[in-house]
Amino acid sequence: MNLKEAMNLLKDKGYKATGKRKDILAYFADVDGYRTAKDLITYLEDNHEGISFDTIYRNLHLYNEMGILETTELNGERHFRMNCTTHHHHHFICNECGKTKEIDVCPMDEVQQTLANYAIEGHKFEIYGLCPTCQSV
Incomplete structure (x- = not known):
């Protein structure tokens, strides 16, 4: 899934396409591999001063439920990546x-x-x- 597809899915499901949401999705679209909520908040802090872990986790959970992000457990911590939907692998x-x-x-x-x-x-x-x-x- 790419950034445009993810944003369209959000809009189709009735969610607002806010700057924070777009920046979260852009982060995952640009990185290779799984990343943690801490990685994401470190990335976002420069442009979204005071962004909370609650906001991060709420959006990560939403994106996972919608199939935009997939998750795995690594070293006892939940990691996320953009969902690969092109083929089964x-x-x-x-x-x-x-x-x-x-x-x-x-x-x-x-x-x-x-x-x-x-x-x-x-x-x-x-x-x-x-x-x-x-x-x-």
Whole structure:
């Protein structure tokens, strides 16, 4: 999803397209990988003096519910990134810098055979480690 699509979705759902909301979405559209609420507030503080964690978390939760952002848990903390909607894939996530690499392989074909009598409603497959850049540091 890109910034324009995300803003249009907000408007279509009846939410105001405020400057803060656009700046939050622009941040995620521009960064590679998962980022924390703290990363976001550090980025926004220059242009939105006094912005609160409550505002940040409220918007992050809204964007996640709407499918604009996806989340994962890294080192006990919730991380966010712009939702990848172009095709079904999974991610390698760097534990150090949060950058991601798409993985087009999906283990669900094998899992569905193993769970033939079960109604699978969704899945998430992630691999964690260090990217080449973080390995060389």
